[in-house]
Amino acid sequence: MQDDTSRSPTYVAFMTRDDVIARLKALEPQIRAHGVAALYLYGSYARDEAGPDSDIDLLADFDEGRDADIMDFLAPYEALEKAFPGIEIGFSTRDRLVPVYRPSIESSAVRVF
Template structure:
């Protein structure tokens, strides 16, 4: 999926994602670089609106994203990014909303 299509779909449903607990949403990886192939997933991290968001809440956000995009998505909170990879991921990330 192209970066522009991905961000447009996510932005169109920002209210739904915010209701699921997303405060800010970021795209990274091959889709953010516009290098995704047909088998690529979409990589996203988000800042929860409520820092007490549970694992089930994160899973609900992932399920919502996959339903909106119609493809596999890796969705995590910013706090769960691996400390070694976090600076690189944050540097390449594109804020969706």
């Protein structure tokens, strides 16, 4: 019987909320360089209920008064994808959240930095 690491070259061992937060904090300087003032983890990883098919849901607050452009999203997103190979990343801002879900997301989100 083969272990799960033989499935694909992008396999990532299961991670806990604390594992994800530690890896995100290591990326803080790189993410802040693109105007992200605060980063929050929400969803199954924030609740520490993630399974093998879970994505990592992130909410970013950009520097006040900054009009974030596509590069402000793309550069941090690419860094996140590299840091979490094989795991889908959901990356949004507050005003881009689905309005009906926004209060629940904001109340359950865990601040990373």
